[in-house]
Every structure is written in structure tokens, then in C-alpha cells.
Amino acid sequence: MTKHSRKRNIHLHVMVTADELVAIRERMAEAGTTNTGAFIRKMALNGFVLNVDLSPVQELVSLQRRCAANINQVAIHANTYGVYPSEISALQNDYAALWKQVNDVLKQLSAVTAL
Numbered sequence: 001m002t003k004h005s006r007k008r009n010i011h012l013h014v015m016v017t018a019d020e021l022v023a024i025r026e027r028m029a030e031a032g033t034t035n036t037g038a039f040i041r042k043m044a045l046n047g048f049v050l051n052v053d054l055s056p057v058q059e060l061v062s063l064q065r066r067c068a069a070n071i072n073q074v075a076i077h078a079n080t081y082g083v084y085p086s087e088i089s090a091l092q093n094d095y096a097a098l099w100k101q102v103n104d105v106l107k108q109l110s111a112v113t114a115l
Helices: 018-031 036-046 055-081 085-113
Strands: none
Touching (some): 018 036
16 A cells, blocks of 8 residues: 555654653553554544633732732731731631632632643
């Protein structure tokens, strides 16, 4: 059979790392196939790539960091000039609750993007 009479006559070369090759072979085993070319072709044509815009999450994390810095400034001011300890405690509790929610969202996004 000559190269011109083949249905697929264009060669496509892809370089992968050893870890990527192991992962590809694991996926092939899960799919029950041993033909690497057929598997890669099937995934490239029918698979999907999840592209998630995380810029809003990055902004949220930035705001969290600024909030933490503000709490530290309040604590310094409170230690220097005095304020009601209950106010500081309330700020800390609110921040801890907020951070827990942000952390939960980040974990969920991480799980989605790991697919």
C-alpha cells in the first residue's frame, strides 16, 4: 500500500513527557483501547478542552489579601491606642467565614479544571 492510497496520509508528530505518556496510556486503558493513534485522533476530534477564565477569582483572592492586611492594621491600631476587643473579634470571625467560602469555591474550581 503506498502512502498516497492511505485514507490518512498526513503524519502528525506530538512530543510528550514521560509523565504525560503514562497518563495517556492510563486513559487508553480506561477507554479499553490499545491503538495510540486512534485514541489520540478520537480525543483530538471529539474530546474537549476546558478553558476557564479565573480572572474574577484572582481578583477575589487579591481582595482577600487586602482584607487580611487591613485586619492587621486594625489590630496594630487597637494594640497601640486601644479599641473594643469585641470589634476585633467580630472582624476576625467575619474574615474567617469569608475565607472559608472563598476556599470552598477555589477547591471546586480546582476540581473542575483538573478534569
